[in-house]
Amino acid sequence: MKPAVEAKSVSKIYETAGHAPVKALDNVSLAIAENEFFTLLGPSGCGKTTLLRLIAGFEFPNGGHILLQGQDIAHLPPDKRPVNTVFQHYALFPHMTVAQNVAFGLRMLKRPQAEIGDSVRQALALVKMEAYGARRPSQLSGGQQQRVAFARAIAPHPKVLLLDEPLSALDLKLRQAMRLELKRLQRETGITFIFVTHDQEEALTMSDRIAVMSAGHVQQVGEPLAIYESPVNRFVADFIGDSNFLDGAVVKTAKGGALIKVAPNFLIETSAAGAAKGDKVSLALRPEKITLAQPVKGLPRGVVREAVYIGNSTTYMVEIDGGIGVTVRESNSLSGQSHFAVGDRVGVVVEAGAARLLAG
Amino acid sequence: MQRTQISAWLGVAPAWFVIGIFGVLPMLIMLGISFMVADPYGGVEPAYSHEAYIQFLFERDLDDSLIFNPIYLNIVLRSVGLAAITTALCLIVGLPVAYFIARQPESRRDVLILLITIPFWTNLLIRTYAWILILTRNGVVDARLQSVGFEAGTFDLLYTNTAVLIGLVYSYLPFMVLPLYASLEKMDFRLAEAASDLYANRWRVAWEVILPLAKPGIVAGCLLVFVPSIGAFIAPDLLGGGKRMMLGSLIYFQFATARNWPFGAAVSILLMAFVMLALLVYARVNKGQGLPAGGH
Numbered sequence: 197m198k199p200a201v202e203a204k205s206v207s208k209i210y211e212t213a214g215h216a217p218v219k220a221l222d223n224v225s226l227a228i229a230e231n232e233f234f235t236l237l238g239p240s241g242c243g244k245t246t247l248l249r250l251i252a253g254f255e256f257p258n259g260g261h262i263l264l265q266g267q268d269i270a271h272l273p274p275d276k277r278p279v280n281t282v283f284q285h286y287a288l289f290p291h292m293t294v295a296q297n298v299a300f301g302l303r304m305l306k307r308p309q310a311e312i313g314d315s316v317r318q319a320l321a322l323v324k325m326e327a328y329g330a331r332r333p334s335q336l337s338g339g340q341q342q343r344v345a346f347a348r349a350i351a352p353h354p355k356v357l358l359l360d361e362p363l364s365a366l367d368l369k370l371r372q373a374m375r376l377e378l379k380r381l382q383r384e385t386g387i388t389f390i391f392v393t394h395d396q397e398e399a400l401t402m403s404d405r406i407a408v409m410s411a412g413h414v415q416q417v418g419e420p421l422a423i424y425e426s427p428v429n430r431f432v433a434d435f436i437g438d439s440n441f442l443d444g445a446v447v448k449t450a451k452g453g454a455l456i457k458v459a460p461n462f463l464i465e466t467s468a469a470g471a472a473k474g475d476k477v478s479l480a481l482r483p484e485k486i487t488l489a490q491p492v493k494g495l496p497r498g499v500v501r502e503a504v505y506i507g508n509s510t511t512y513m514v515e516i517d518g519g520i521g522v523t524v525r526e527s528n529s530l531s532g533q534s535h536f537a538v539g540d541r542v543g544v545v546v547e548a549g550a551a552r553l554l555a556g
Numbered sequence: 557m558q559r560t561q562i563s564a565w566l567g568v569a570p571a572w573f574v575i576g577i578f579g580v581l582p583m584l585i586m587l588g589i590s591f592m593v594a595d596p597y598g599g600v601e602p603a604y605s606h607e608a609y610i611q612f613l614f615e616r617d618l619d620d621s622l623i624f625n626p627i628y629l630n631i632v633l634r635s636v637g638l639a640a641i642t643t644a645l646c647l648i649v650g651l652p653v654a655y656f657i658a659r660q661p662e663s664r665r666d667v668l669i670l671l672i673t674i675p676f677w678t679n680l681l682i683r684t685y686a687w688i689l690i691l692t693r694n695g696v697v698d699a700r701l702q703s704v705g706f707e708a709g710t711f712d713l714l715y716t717n718t719a720v721l722i723g724l725v726y727s728y729l730p731f732m733v734l735p736l737y738a739s740l741e742k743m744d745f746r747l748a749e750a751a752s753d754l755y756a757n758r759w760r761v762a763w764e765v766i767l768p769l770a771k772p773g774i775v776a777g778c779l780l781v782f783v784p785s786i787g788a789f790i791a792p793d794l795l796g797g798g799k800r801m802m803l804g805s806l807i808y809f810q811f812a813t814a815r816n817w818p819f820g821a822a823v824s825i826l827l828m829a830f831v832m833l834a835l836l837v838y839a840r841v842n843k844g845q846g847l848p849a850g851g852h
């Protein structure tokens with residue numbers, strides 16, 4: 197099956213008079229499958245909105261192609277693309293009621309009156325806003341406006357729905373509820389979602405696949421598990437969750453595994469990923485993948501320098517003998533106590549395969 | 557409580573004073589004059605008469621019977637017609653201009669708005685005289701077009717309704733552009749983007765989103781053009797040659813030349829009544845719509 201949306205070597209440069217040109221997208225290639233919940237994740241300014249605007253047709257690429265179900269859509273203006281957007285700022289029409297807002301796209305498509313009525317009712321029911329059809333957007337709360345914006349974008353049954361940080365203006369509880377809601381809506385409508393966020397938790401909980409972006413480049417594309425567990429580079433490992441970054445040298449390789457020495461008495465076993473003996477490499481190691489033990493012989497040992505209680509777990513900064521420091525996160529005991537205190541001597545356990553070899 | 561009421565009254569007293577002296581009093585004087593008898597040497601004789609209002613519609617025959625005389629009614633109709641066309645033309649020209657300015661980068665907008673107001677720096681009379689030079693036989697337009705083969709006088713536009721219209725549109729265009737700009741400038745153009753995302757082509761975006769949101773500016777601009785142009789007298793007088801009289805020039809003529817103050821005052825009162833009626837209708841129509849002026 198052809199991908200729903202495909203970006204082929206897309207570049208976008210903004211030229212503003214009196215400013216240096218900004219390279220918002222640099223040679224970006226992506227293929228987004230039919231019915232996929234695909235997330236663009238990256239820090240502010242990395243080009244996420246720009247990519248959506250290129251797909252919607254509000255901007256034109258300086259290089260490359262954008263394909264919709266295999267067709268190049270370069271020549272199509274926004275109103276001819278079967279793609280709808282849920283804008284970050286909602287952009288509801290203030291002079292129309294909620295129902296008129298939702299009906300707008302269908303009316304522009306010249307659908308029969310009866311069909312418009314039905315579709316509007318369905319779309320409002322989908323977002324549980326049936327009771328608000330006669331209201332003006334200014335009479336709604338932020339969360340309700342967000343739902344209406346969603347209903348408006350989905351009512352014409354677009355092939356692809358673009359969502360630009362639609363939850364960022366909502367408070368935490370509402371945001372968490374809306375995550376599940378959006379996921380449900382995507383399943384029920386079967387529409388391909390391209391969802392933009394800078395919130396890694398949002399991306400991990402909702403997406404089928406995630407593209408991690410930084411500075412106009414796609415760093416890694418993969419399922420949430422792969423992105424979290426196997427970040428390909430330091431940027432991804434750092435942006436998604438917390439990581440310890442450890443530099444070391446390969447001392448032994450065998451059967452697809454490698455032994456890496458990061459401190460005199462501290463050896464970590466990982467999958468080799470093409471490393472050869474003697475190579476200088478970097479490892480990413482999640483704090484929750486390290487366990488602390490009694491400082492018995494044979495383990496790398498160190499001292500707890502800091503212990504930060506965060507409810508169900510405690511984060512420790514451990515200084516390992518020989519100079520390097522690692523962050524460790526451990527669940528607390530049943531009574532809620534931390535297992536270790538500042539100044540305790542501890543042993544550090546890293547299971548084989550817990551750390552990731554980073555490229556570059 | 558008493559004291560706060562009194563001080564509240566004292567607070568707004570200057571405003572009432574100004575409104576009274578500069579607004580209400582002159583109108584009362586006009587109303588009074590319109591019910592007096594003309595002094596042939598100018599001014600009025602202090603005697604009651606409603607003859608001025610009768611004169612507006614009727615002529616007196618030799619035997620004092622009233623004959624319907626449509627000449628002034630015609631002037632009213634011409635004035636309303638010209639003012640309406642002027643308003644429509646100003647809107648058609650002004651909308652794209654205001655839209656263009658509103659879409660410019662902020663620094664350039666201020667310069668362009670300044671340029672729009674530059675005509676106000678010179679007296680309207682002088683600027684209208686300049687139009688005589690442009691529109692007359694062998695004038696700027698006629699001469700230019702002669703040189704490309706038109707016969708002399710083909711574009712002798714002076715003293716025509718067209719000339720009056722040109723003059724009126726020229727005079728009042730800024731009054732249309734400024735309020736239009738004010739409402740377009742604070743409009744959220746991302747709404748236009750949202751509309752085109754929802755399958756609206758350019759015309760539909762303008763019709764469904766931009767015009768409705770610019771409506772307060774459109775209404776204000778139309779009022780600011782229609783009301784003064786219905787009573788205009790410089791353009792009709794200079795460019796229409798007095799042949800194409802409008803209400804403003806009729807009033808001017810009655811006071812300055814015909815020395816019939818009561819009739820001039822009566823026409824003024826009728827004009828004012830008409831304008832107020834138009835405003836009332838507008839207020840009625842617009843009531844309860846509560847349109848926000850722009851985005852959120």
Ligand SMILES: Nc1ncnc2c1ncn2[C@@H]1O[C@H](COP(=O)(O)OP(=O)(O)O)[C@@H](O)[C@H]1O
Pocket residue numbers: 210211212218219220238239240241242243244245246247
């Ligand atoms: N219209 C524009 N003109 C100039 N620069 C822009 C414009 N839009 C975005 N940019 C720049 O392009 C880069 C990417 O922006 P954007 O796609 O909005 O990022 P994101 O949505 O990931 O925060 C930023 O550096 C931003 O400043």
Ligand SMILES: [Mg+2]
Pocket residue numbers: 241244245246
């Ligand atoms: Mg953005």
